[in-house]
Amino acid sequence: MSPRLQYVLEEIFKHRLGMQYRVTQNISEYEGINDGIKINYSVIPRSGFHIIPVTLLKEEAVNESLPEFDMGGSFPVLFPTNSAFGFDIFSMVFWFLCRYEEYQTHDTDKHGRFLPGKFIPEPFRSLPIIDIALNAFYQEIGVQLVNKYGVYPTLDIDIAFAHKGRTPLVWLGGLLRYFLIGDWTKAKERIQVLFGKSDPYDSFDYMIDTLKGNPHNCRFFIQVSDRGLYDKSIAISNPSFSKIVTRIASQFETGIHPGYEAGQTADGIQKEKIRLEKHIGKTITRSRHHFLKVKLPETYRNLLQAGITHDYSMGYADRLGFRAGTGQSFRFFDLLKNESTELVVHPFCAMDVSLKNYLELHLNDAGKAMQELNETCRKHHTPFCFIFHNESLSNSGDWDGYRSIFEKCLN
Numbered sequence: 001m002s003p004r005l006q007y008v009l010e011e012i013f014k015h016r017l018g019m020q021y022r023v024t025q026n027i028s029e030y031e032g033i034n035d036g037i038k039i040n041y042s043v044i045p046r047s048g049f050h051i052i053p054v055t056l057l058k059e060e061a062v063n064e065s066l067p068e069f070d071m072g073g074s075f076p077v078l079f080p081t082n083s084a085f086g087f088d089i090f091s092m093v094f095w096f097l098c099r100y101e102e103y104q105t106h107d108t109d110k111h112g113r114f115l116p117g118k119f120i121p122e123p124f125r126s127l128p129i130i131d132i133a134l135n136a137f138y139q140e141i142g143v144q145l146v147n148k149y150g151v152y153p154t155l156d157i158d159i160a161f162a163h164k165g166r167t168p169l170v171w172l173g174g175l176l177r178y179f180l181i182g183d184w185t186k187a188k189e190r191i192q193v194l195f196g197k198s199d200p201y202d203s204f205d206y207m208i209d210t211l212k213g214n215p216h217n218c219r220f221f222i223q224v225s226d227r228g229l230y231d232k233s234i235a236i237s238n239p240s241f242s243k244i245v246t247r248i249a250s251q252f253e254t255g256i257h258p259g260y261e262a263g264q265t266a267d268g269i270q271k272e273k274i275r276l277e278k279h280i281g282k283t284i285t286r287s288r289h290h291f292l293k294v295k296l297p298e299t300y301r302n303l304l305q306a307g308i309t310h311d312y313s314m315g316y317a318d319r320l321g322f323r324a325g326t327g328q329s330f331r332f333f334d335l336l337k338n339e340s341t342e343l344v345v346h347p348f349c350a351m352d353v354s355l356k357n358y359l360e361l362h363l364n365d366a367g368k369a370m371q372e373l374n375e376t377c378r379k380h381h382t383p384f385c386f387i388f389h390n391e392s393l394s395n396s397g398d399w400d401g402y403r404s405i406f407e408k409c410l411n
């Protein structure tokens, strides 16, 4: 059996359905089976549920050809074939989960992130299309689907404080910058925080209080990078930040948020992992890249090398939706090595920064978009996982009103 077919069958039957399955290439053995569900994955009609394969799962290399799609049915599909079910579901699942297009697309944004091509229409991006297709497949073959819907809030802590926790030089540099750009409100706030006013980004009491009712579904990702152009985290040696990190890690599952620079190498990721582990006294296996700066397969190989087994970076920055066509977790398949790996990818479908900065949505529209996504996930029995930051939950300045969106997502 090809590594690609084996991977898809494991994902569908073992991980999603928790079912045992058997594969045979012996035709008389196949025809002799009279119990269970039979699937005939071949071009020749036989007994059982027939799926006509395209060549994708037999191939070993990555080529430049784009998949055919069909928008004519009750949901859009890839790899249409001339069978009763109408398409090669195993290839469609594989194409999305292995992120085939990310190896073909050479267009990236200024941070080197994947930009989806325009060759397939929008519903393939905005819907959990794999979950929809698989639910239809389960119905066709008479298998009970497993409802994976749930609300999974995840929080990134990039910059714990807007003004506190800096060295005197960085603090002063920031103040001078506010003067230079004429941001008097921020300049005044920086001085007021110095004299005891609470820091606007310090929304940790609120976050912990709001999430403590269901801590098992939450994940926190904390950045502990050295300072750089895109890395502005507070030093973990800062007593206020240190106390917050300890408090979060004692109540919630906590992972690293590898920095823009450090996240690009296995050594950099490992250094930050060890830094945070020493601080919280626990082994870390979870990670989400700062800026969602992921390039396949390098980033995921680096994570594995650094001892990370769960990644939470699979989603879009510039839009909402399902980058891998699913809300459900899956294992990373390294397409260049043509093999499955132990890295479990946990996708998300929305981020606060996408709503406000990339899509520039008005608060009401942002709330509506999140509500719609939540409904979509509920309808298709897939997890509703999203990202907020301590900054957006400050509910102040540009982020005024975002706490209400967050709270609506939780209910």
Ligand SMILES: [Zn+2]
Residues within 6 Å of the ligand: 156, 158, 257, 289, 290, 291, 292
């Ligand atoms: Zn970040």
